[in-house]
Amino acid sequence: MTSEATSKQAAHKKQLPSWVTLLLVSLAVFNIPVALTGAGVALPGVAEAFHPSTQLLQWVVVGYNVMFASLMLAFGTLADRVGRRRVFQFGIALFGAAAAIATAAPSIVVLDIARAAGGIGASAALTAGSTLVAARFHGPARVRAFGIFGTALGAGLAFGPLISGVMVAAVGWRGVFAVPAAVGLLVAAVTPLLSESRNPAAQRLDWPGTITFTAGLFLFIFALVEGPAFGWTSALVLGSLAGSVALMALFYAVEKRHTAPMFDLSLLRHSRFMGISATAMALAFSLLPLLVLLPTYFSAVEGYSALHSGGILVLFTTPMLVMPLFATHMSRLLPLRTQLAGAMALVAGGMAWLSVIGPGVGVGALAGPLLVAGFGYGVTLAVLDGAAVSSVELEQAGMAAGMFNAFRLTADTAAAAIGGSLLISITAAQMAGKVPDPALVTEELNGGVRTSLPAASQAFTTALHVVIWLGAALALVTVPILLRTLRPQPQSVRLVASSVTTSEAVPENAPTF
Numbered sequence: 001m002t003s004e005a006t007s008k009q010a011a012h013k014k015q016l017p018s019w020v021t022l023l024l025v026s027l028a029v030f031n032i033p034v035a036l037t038g039a040g041v042a043l044p045g046v047a048e049a050f051h052p053s054t055q056l057l058q059w060v061v062v063g064y065n066v067m068f069a070s071l072m073l074a075f076g077t078l079a080d081r082v083g084r085r086r087v088f089q090f091g092i093a094l095f096g097a098a099a100a101i102a103t104a105a106p107s108i109v110v111l112d113i114a115r116a117a118g119g120i121g122a123s124a125a126l127t128a129g130s131t132l133v134a135a136r137f138h139g140p141a142r143v144r145a146f147g148i149f150g151t152a153l154g155a156g157l158a159f160g161p162l163i164s165g166v167m168v169a170a171v172g173w174r175g176v177f178a179v180p181a182a183v184g185l186l187v188a189a190v191t192p193l194l195s196e197s198r199n200p201a202a203q204r205l206d207w208p209g210t211i212t213f214t215a216g217l218f219l220f221i222f223a224l225v226e227g228p229a230f231g232w233t234s235a236l237v238l239g240s241l242a243g244s245v246a247l248m249a250l251f252y253a254v255e256k257r258h259t260a261p262m263f264d265l266s267l268l269r270h271s272r273f274m275g276i277s278a279t280a281m282a283l284a285f286s287l288l289p290l291l292v293l294l295p296t297y298f299s300a301v302e303g304y305s306a307l308h309s310g311g312i313l314v315l316f317t318t319p320m321l322v323m324p325l326f327a328t329h330m331s332r333l334l335p336l337r338t339q340l341a342g343a344m345a346l347v348a349g350g351m352a353w354l355s356v357i358g359p360g361v362g363v364g365a366l367a368g369p370l371l372v373a374g375f376g377y378g379v380t381l382a383v384l385d386g387a388a389v390s391s392v393e394l395e396q397a398g399m400a401a402g403m404f405n406a407f408r409l410t411a412d413t414a415a416a417a418i419g420g421s422l423l424i425s426i427t428a429a430q431m432a433g434k435v436p437d438p439a440l441v442t443e444e445l446n447g448g449v450r451t452s453l454p455a456a457s458q459a460f461t462t463a464l465h466v467v468i469w470l471g472a473a474l475a476l477v478t479v480p481i482l483l484r485t486l487r488p489q490p491q492s493v494r495l496v497a498s499s500v501t502t503s504e505a506v507p508e509n510a511p512t513f
Contacts, residue, residue: 025130058416077262099114326378427446
């Protein structure tokens with residue numbers, strides 16, 4: 001036996017069981033959405049502690065999202081080249097350290113910077129974590145492993161508001177960031193025990209594409225967040241929008257000429273892939289308002305505690321855990337287009353029904369719309385990823401998975417920024433001439449400060465209704481798009497949701513989650 005073979009055998013013997021990898025990655029992916037949804041629950045406490053401007057308060061959520069969305073494909077490439085375990089450890093350590101800094105942040109600026117750093121770490125950990133699991137599991141075992149992976153991600157999304165509400169009630173808003181910090185740093189400490197894997201044939205990182213895409217997205221979100229404060233026609237806002245357009249045009253030109261592009265632009269011509277991606281992007285405008293804006297509304301208008309608000313949101317998030325399994329069974333009875341179109345109709349109906357919300361509304365009146373929207377969203381969790389990667393040729397499946405998630409997360413970021421800006425602008429406009437200082441009252445409302453002014457409550461409600469109806473309209477528009485783009489095609493590949501990550505469907509380095 002050669003020395004090389006002996007060393008490989010010894011390394012294999014030292015390798016920890018694959019379930020340890022799955023456990024650590026699952027803890028990480030549970031942690032990441034908790035940090036996302038928890039921020040919305042923490043905002044009233046942050047506003048009370050620092051009295052920041054409305055825009056600085058928005059960056060607590062948006063800063064995390066924009067870095068998370070823009071760097072995912074870059075970290076996927078880095079993980080393949082330098083080592084998946086190494087990138088995962090870097091990501092979860094940065095995520096945990098950033099959350100620890102947020103826990104002790106002495107100012108809103110430090111908190112915003114820590115949240116942006118946490119978004120970078122989350123992007124690295126989630127992308128590299130999925131490839132770590134893919135590298136350790138094969139065949140049917142990989143299907144089961146990614147089922148657990150998806151359940152952990154859904155559980156973090158489902159119970160994040162409630163966990164955060166409990167922490168706020170127990171120790172204040174800083175507790176919302178303490179839980180992700182503790183879990184993240186614990187996972188980072190154990191990760192060196194895992195085995196390393198990489199792709200020797202991995203492509204080089206597309207630096208021009210990464211820089212132009214990240215900068216272009218940042219300028220676009222910056223303009224949306226700062227528009228209400230500086231004015232939509234101000235030089236700063238218009239200049240940021242113009243810069244964003246220019247950078248995105250440059251990104252397109254770079255990707256067309258790059259030998260190993262960050263985005264495979266040919267996928268934009270696949271109608272099935274684009275229809276499914278458009279659905280995921282529309283969902284962002286339903287999900288983010290519910291998880292980020294509703295806690296602030298409950299605090300400012302109803303005077304609910306963070307724990308109370310988190311408990312109400314469980315009505316929306318719990319179906320996300322139940323429906324994926326049910327949808328998998330439905331796949332045997334219903335075609336994909338019927339499932340997805342029906343799910344989006346439920347989301348649209350639930351959002352429209354949610355317009356009953358107003359001052360003094362009871363939990364009973366909100367239960368119906370939240371459950372209906374939650375059931376619809378839960379179905380999409382089960383089938384969207386599988387539909388995206390199976391809508392293209394096998395050799396493009398990995399790129400399709402990465403682009404799909406980039407589209408989805410970019411839409412999440414835009415939804416948070418657009419929803420927040422609409423809420424601020426419309427609330428201030430509605431209160432003009434009705435309260436002494438509309439700008440000040442708007443800042444207080446956006447910070448979750450309880451108002452006793454009927455005009456303020458009504459103005460905030462009107463603004464929230466606009467955001468809700470926007471989410472309902474976008475969800476409804478996707479129904480005919482899905483029915484058209486997902487029409488049965490000869491020789492099309494059908495995958496049920498549970499097979500999204502089989503080795504036959506997706507290369508093991510594909511960042512699918």
